[in-house]
Amino acid sequence: MKTYNNKAWWLVLPVFALVAFSAIIPMMTVVNYSIQDIFDPNTRYFVGTEWYREILADPRLLDSLLRQFVYSLCVLVIEVPLGIIVALSMPRRGLGVPVSLILLSLPLLVPWNVVGTIWQIIGREDIGLYGWILNSIGLDYNYASNPRDAWATVLIMDVWHWTSLVALLCYSGLRSIPDVYYQAARIDRASHWAVFRFIQLPKLKNVLLIAVMLRFMDSFMIYTEPFVLTGGGPGTATTFLSQTLTQMALGQFDLGRAAAFSLIYFLIILLVTWVFYTAMTHNDDKG
């Protein structure tokens, strides 16, 4: 007869409890909110999918969703190639290595709201360096009144803040390529472009996957910087999804709609990340 010992399950319990409290229970609370209409703690009605249907038809939300996608796309299109270029031009040995690593890490250490404040000041046309220069060379720049300028500023702010992350990830990826690959390429008389195209880029694929997913998720959830810089304005030019959500949940205390919105938001991020992941790894097991 075989003796089964299931005591090992007890060892899993702490992790299970942790995950339950940190993810499953809060998430289920949101699901719970999203299918009810709550007036006060004692008055609530089950409304099924009504909030979802309403949300998906709300033009304010669709606007901000579109804006959010365009923004994340811009972030990726600028930060990923720029990060790769920075990583490629970083020194591989000597004193330059720690110096450039420290310089690149600095922006990552600055808190979001501080980044917003910095750019709010630097972009001002009267006392801000950046705003003053642009205006004095004849460009009419004003992030507070011009939607295009506000957009550009939020984007530049993100590029300033986060390109380092992509660059550092790529740099670590580049450092892990064995020298023999470069030696073989020299023997094969490969051009610099060919070295990048056939050695560096394929070997960077995994870190780029992480970089793209991190930058997509983060930029898709951007909140603090535009909130500090413009408060979402002018008009709704820089009101991104999370700000719309906050206005709904806290400003209007519309818990049901906000919960439904949150879940849709979550699913979009999950879906897009999955699409990125699949697209970037689908070639791996093909002969």
Add this chain to the structure above:
Amino acid sequence: MAEIRLEQLAHSYHSAPSEPADYALRRMEHVWEQGGAYALLGPSGCGKSTLLNIISGLLTPSEGRVLYDGKSVNDLTPQQRNIAQVFQFPVVYDTMTVFQNLAFPLRNQGHSRERIDLRVREVAEALEIEPLLNRKAQNLTADEKQKVSMGRGLVRDDVAAILFDEPLTVIDPQLKWRLRRKLKEIHQRFNVTMVYVTHDQLEASTFADKIAVMYQGQIVQFGTPRELFENPQHTFVGYFIGSPGMNFLDISLGTSGVEFEGRALAVADTIVTQLRQVKAERLQIGIRPEFVQLVTPENAILHGHVDLIQDQGTFKIVDVCLDTPSARVIKVRIGEEQVVPEGRVGLSFPAAWQRFYVDDRLVEGTHENL
């Protein structure tokens, strides 16, 4: 196609080398003739790969010159030297197919499509990787990848030389033998200089016409496998080549001639005279296990008892522990059918196979006088 000459070549990874130990390669003169198949044999860390990288131009020597057909190439990059090199571990371009991998060096040189196609198929056929040509390189097994790496080296037919840096390390034994034969065939067909780095003497002797044995950053002997076996110029060659390696005994010159721990060895008078003339810190006699004879104790000068018998299938290796104070072990290689005597045995060193070493170097002439 070129003759490769190393002139006063030395290399150190230190910025200011002062003593011999600082050098990865000690000063050397060497010539690899055009069209030869050479092996560079030595233990790990003896400087083989360093030498190879200097020849190909991946490394610039700190001293001396590398000449291709009499012209210095010290300042030329590997690209300009037009040389092919195959590395120890497979290097393939993951995103390319096998065909594209093989075609890559040719495309970089701007050859025509027809020519590329022809060469790639020729090399793929020689390496037996034709069925893989349309496969993505990253999904190949390690030995398939290594064949592709080798193929990229072989595909260019205008190279000065092809250098192999232990290319068969990742290949399984059966295939190893076939690939070595292939390389040899390819060498005969294209008449290109090949230098093959390895630490395996069998690999070296099946591939190469001449073997350079490296030890502590120096080429200690350059010769045919037979020369290395019969007349090792350095005790290291004697020890490293052969299975098992040469037996060495520290000897001294006494009143009765050559002595080992007080016992006079049967050595020709001419040699004793010659040895008396050299000034040495260390004097050794070397003899291959193949040539040591087991004789009856009455007819021998050295005696011992059988310590261990290893049956290798076609031959036996007998460890004889000498009954001298140091209790040194002499290895004797005998035929499978030969009976090993029990108890006390005698050993005899035939004069024709005695070799004498002064401070690890063969004493010239001691083997020719006989």
